[in-house]
Amino acid sequence: xxxxxxxxxxxxxxxxxxxxxxxxxxxxxxxxxxxxxxxxxxxxxxxxxxxxxxxxxxxxxxxxxxxxxxxxxxxxxxxxxxxxxxxxxxxxxxxxxxxxxxxxxxxxxxxxxx
Amino acid sequence: xxxxxxxxxxxxxxxxxxxxxxxxxxxxxxxxxxxxxxxxxxxxxxxxxxxxxxxxxxxxxxxxxxxxxxxxxxxxxxxxxxxxxxxxxxxxxxxxxxxxxxxxxxxxxxxx
Numbered sequence: 001x002x003x004x005x006x007x008x009x010x011x012x013x014x015x016x017x018x019x020x021x022x023x024x025x026x027x028x029x030x031x032x033x034x035x036x037x038x039x040x041x042x043x044x045x046x047x048x049x050x051x052x053x054x055x056x057x058x059x060x061x062x063x064x065x066x067x068x069x070x071x072x073x074x075x076x077x078x079x080x081x082x083x084x085x086x087x088x089x090x091x092x093x094x095x096x097x098x099x100x101x102x103x104x105x106x107x108x109x110x111x112x113x114x
Numbered sequence: 115x116x117x118x119x120x121x122x123x124x125x126x127x128x129x130x131x132x133x134x135x136x137x138x139x140x141x142x143x144x145x146x147x148x149x150x151x152x153x154x155x156x157x158x159x160x161x162x163x164x165x166x167x168x169x170x171x172x173x174x175x176x177x178x179x180x181x182x183x184x185x186x187x188x189x190x191x192x193x194x195x196x197x198x199x200x201x202x203x204x205x206x207x208x209x210x211x212x213x214x215x216x217x218x219x220x221x222x223x224x225x226x
Contacts (some may be wrong), residue, residue: 033213043158043216055211091155098212100146105157
């Protein structure tokens with residue numbers, strides 16, 4: 001089976017712009033979660049989607065949003081980019097939505113905001 | 115949310131077993147212990163998880179104490195490629211979901 005794929009892998013944006021990141025989960029997986037990783041804050045949970053519904057959300061401002069499509073693919077959007085949004089954005093998929101199912105991570109999208 | 119405590123760094127000789135400890139004294143009975151590792155700038159890699167019993171797979175073994183307050187990840191024959199940051203995570207389940215809360219992890223260096 002193919003693993004979790006994320007596009008693009010690298011992205012450079014300017015302050016004030018918006019960005020959309022894409023995640024394709026492992027085939028058959030219905031849950032997609034997003035995480036942000038920065039040197040200062042480490043890995044932080046952004047949100048989780050299951051069957052097109054957002055079930056959990058981390059402590060991030062409303063500029064961060066996401067959605068999941070009927071084929072389980074997910075996108076996350078960051079509007080009005082700030083320098084502090086520079087980070088590695090990771091997507092993870094799992095078959096089910098509770099704690100008994102392991103999450104598999106993609107390679108991440110490296111976002112640089114200048 | 116249950117918090118985990120891990121040593122900041124550890125060394126291990128190549129070919130020897132690496133034993134990585136984790137304390138999670140506030141864990142509840144229905145929360146899972148997960149282990150992931152991350153090699154520099156790559157996505158975290160799932161290793162193993164357990165609820166209360168010891169678990170083993172092709173990568174590692176997970177030993178959970180009877181009171182669930184601590185656990186140990188064992189890599190039986192460490193290689194140089196096992197050098198990574200290892201995260202012990204208590205899987206928080208709420209709203210029918212299960213987010214992962216990452217701490218700072220243990221930086222394991224496997225040396226020749």
